[in-house]
Amino acid sequence: MSAPKPVVHAAREQVGRLLALVPYLHQRGEVRISEAAAVLGVDVAQLDKDLRVLFMCGLPGGFPDDLINVDLDALEGEGIIRVDNADYLARPVRFGPSEAAALVVALRALEQSTSAETREVVARTLSKLEAAGAATAAQQIHVEADETPSAELLPVLQGAIERGRQLEISYYVPSRDDQSTRVVEPRAITRVGDATYLDAWCHTANADRAFRLDRIVVASELPDPVTERAAEPRDLSGGWFSGDGETVPVTLRLAPEAQWVPEYYPVVSSTPGPDGALDVVLDVASEAWLHQLLFRIAPHAEVLEPRDFAESFTASARAALSLYEVPGVG
Incomplete structure (x- = not known):
């Protein structure tokens, strides 16, 4: 007897199951929940939870006649799934002219600004859309990607590297919504994955850093020459590194109620935890940002590592709770 598949709580997986379930039920009229669970x-x-989410889904408007109807009496009493008022999900999806145009414009813009591997996938998708006639209204649209701000900075950065001069840059870090001015000693411009970086020694951090070009807002060459710290470019092609260079890996244990986090924030890794939990590793550039996230998902998350982050959040949570204490009230 094979082991049961692990329960997947991610919202994306749940949506996939629901989209597959409705046409499956439409063909059969009704089915036992145990049979549907085995198929999915x-x-x-877990399927019972999915169906109670499906009960609140439907067409825009949200009125009773717009929502999918799940027979909860049959589900709870007989273990039978019956669904109606969902005929539209069993029909093939057809794009309207404006939807097709928007999709083709987005794909063509993506085709010009992504890696060669992704461009191949996008080109095949465009070919299928146009062959199917879904994008007739958009076939004459010509899309050119806007020149990125980093293109204007390239001559400044490259000139400073060639002349061996230091740079002053204004750099934006989205993970903590912060823009700072730094003096750096540039070594080289290198591409890793789909992004281009300035490899440099940073005087602010007093350490090596790699700055994403699309996050450098302004750059100006300084008269000061670089030192021996910028003598040789680093080899950044051998493995992962932090583009901002100032992140800390934080391991969170997420209960099912908080497992939407990986859907919204990039994670380094995720592994199943005990009792249906999910352990994820995030690169965190700001402890204050982490506290904000934890306050949103408390009490459904726990900081496993590093321990000083866990302790600082516990102290912040206790301080916040103390503000709600009313003297003399037991």
């Missing part, structure tokens, strides 16, 4: 590869308890 989840346990009965």
Whole structure:
């Protein structure tokens, strides 16, 4: 007997199951929940939760006649799934002219600004859309990607590297919504993955840093020559590194109620935890930002590592709770 598949709580996986479930039920009229769970590869308890989400889905408007109807009496009493008022999900999806045009414009813009591997996938998708006639209204649209701010900075950066001069840059870090001015000693401009970086010694951090070009807002060459710290470019092609160079890996244990986090924030890794939990590793550039996230998802998350982050959040949470204490009230 094969082991049961692990329960997947991610919102994206749940949407996929629901989209597959409705046409499946439409063909059969009704089905036992145990049979549907086996087909979808989840346990009965998880599918029961999915169906109670489906009960609140439907067409825009949100009125009773717009929502999908799940027979909860049959589900709870007989273990039978019956769904109606969802005929539209069983029909093939057809794009309207404006939807097709928007999709083709977005794909063509993506085709010009991404890696060669992704461009190949985008080109095949465009070919299928146009062959199917879905994009007739958009076939004459010509899309050119806007010149990125980094293109204007390239001559300044490259000139400073060639002349061996230091740079003053204004750099934006989105993970903590902060823009700072730094003096750096540039070594080289290098590309890793889909992004281009300035490899440099940073005087502010007093350490090596790699700055993404699309996050450098302004750059100006200084008269000061670089020192021996910028003598040789580093080899950044051998493995992952932090583009901002100032992040700390933080391991969170997420209960099912907080497992939407990986859907919204990039994570380094995720592994199943005990009792349906999910352990994720995030690169965090600001402890204050982490506290904000934890306050949003408390009490459904726990900081496993590093311990000083866990302790500082616990202290912040206790301080916040103390503000709600009313003297004399037991």
